[in-house]
Amino acid sequence: MPRRIFLFFSYCLLCFAMPFLSLCAQVPISAPPAQVPAAVAAVPPATRISPRSAAFAKALQLYRTGKLGDAENEYKALIEGDPQSALAYVGLVRVYLKQKRLSDASTAAAKAMELAPPLSTVHVAMGEVYFRQAKMDEAEKEFLKEIKRGTQDARAYLGMARIYSAFSFHKSAKQMIDRAHQLDPADPDIRKAWMRTLSLEEKIKALQAYLTTETNDDTEERTDLEHALTVLQDRINQPGRSCHLRTKVSSTSINLETLWFSPYHISGAGLITKLNGTSAVLLLDTGASGILVGRKIAEKAGIKRVVQTNIRGIGDKGDASGYVGFADSVRIGDLEFEGCYVDVTDKKLQTGEEGLIGADVFAQYLVDIDFPNGKLKLGELPPRPEEAVVQPMSDADAKAAPQYYDQYIAPEMKSYTAILRFGHDLLIPTRVNGSNPVLFLIDSGGFDDVISSRFAPEVTKVSRDSDSIVKGLSGTVNKVYRADTVKLQFSHFRHERQDLVSLDTARLSNDTGTEIAGILGFAMLRLTDVKIDYRDGLVDFQFDPDRFH
Secondary structure (H helix, E strand, O other), rough: OHHHEEEOOEOOOOHHHHHHHOOOOOOOOOOOOOOOOOOOOHHOOHHOHHHHHHHHHHHHHHOOOHHHHHHHHHHHHHHOOOOOHHHHHHHHHHHHHHHHHHHHHHHHHHHHHHHHOOOHHHHHHHHHHHHHOOOOHHHHHHHHHHHOOOOOOHHHEEEEHHHHHHOHHHHHHHHHHHHHHHHOOHHHHHHHHHHHOOOOHHHHHHHHHHHOOOOOOOOHHHHHHHHHHHHHHHHOOOOOOOEEEEEOOOOOOEEEEEEEEEEEEEEEEEEEEEEOOOEEEEEEEEOOOOOEHHHHHHHHOOOOEEEEEEEEEEOOOOEEEEEEEEEEEEEEEOEEEEEEEEEEEOOOOOOOOOOOEHHHHOOOEEEEOOOOOOEEEEEEEOOOOOOOOOOOOOOHHHHOOOOOOOOOOOOHOOOOEOOOEEEEEEEEEEEEOOOOOOEEEEEEEEEOOOOOOOOOOOOEEEEEEOOEEEEEEEEEEOOOEEEEEEEEOOOEEEEEEEEEEOOOOHHHHHHHHOOEEEEOOHHHHHOOEEEEOOOOOOEEEOOHHHOOO
């Protein structure tokens, strides 16, 4: 009989919309660059552009408007005309990264570095490749070196903003993205990053302007942005839609429900959640964002439909249809949120749960998931030295320009481990069989640990597994492998596994924007007490070996 393994990783619309609902420059969005002249000869002699400069401008314009195949051809033609053109290779790096061709991007960056090692833009392109490879130290060195030299390459500041943001240095990230936008407001990636830092009204105007132009977002990304705009407009047109606590609760403890996918196998830990008074047991998922429920629960609870969308997750059967809806009330234990958006899926969840709830729903607290004792404990985060005591967020607060702070590690959190945050994704540096650190996703919604099929052969023996069935929100995974001996070292723990599931995590990595080498799933996490500080990007794991003797 085949072994069934369920790995839930929820990619709901709000996972993409949330950056636009949270992350203040006053400069208006500039218009995209003008089209390259059709004929250089038509330009007056005093301003005539050289044919080669015009070719570079054309290639850049093709890249920025999403004509990636044509842009690739233009850059290759420039290289054919001048094999020593490092700038053309830099252009290819960006095209390949946008096409999700990481190996080709790495090769092009290495060639550019070989041809012109002193050139600032070459180092910036190499930094972008390092960032996508999850080589954060190397990426930071490349970006910072050029920034300290006073580079005018806007993408150096964009790259550094991404690193600062991932490590929860949000004030520093804001300064970097403002500088990037000042230097090159027409770059689509910079425009999107900058838009996330605006107030609600400014964000809507900027996103509307962005969506009227040609950009290099693929169809899926474009659709996500359009849906995000619909949700933002709904928020501003409907007072009270800011998902805030009705009353201040400084700390609380909530029972975790044991969820089973067979009489002998636990699938996860759940929370009893009342949506508009309708009860549902939702899987507590550190790898998801917000709330996702099935259509039957949504209809019973009277969830109001806002916009049709697709729900994405692990699996090779395509996205599940669904929609973003609105709940007047969400109650979990002593907490009652009002004015919250939730995702609704038309597809039945694979293991029978009534839905998922991301741990980031409680991000304003120190989140303590005590799996062994079956408790979710929420407490106050230590106040930052420069910040007043945080009050419950009102609707007016949600619409104001956000305030930014850099990571603060309170004395009582010195033993915590710094992680990288990409939206709701919590990525922890992990050594595998003594490797250099790679990034693993902390995912209590995934049934078991997983190692990437791209990374696994570098550290252990891998073989095809035709017997196991791995399912997620996007159906069954077509190709499943098994990794031989895997010794994981993360935080202050060592964890050895045999015969570990290995599968392709490319989509997960592409969506996150950096390489994810594996997943720490529920089978391991359930042995620990996990504490998460979303604000400052910190986690702690506590394990009592005596409990499991």
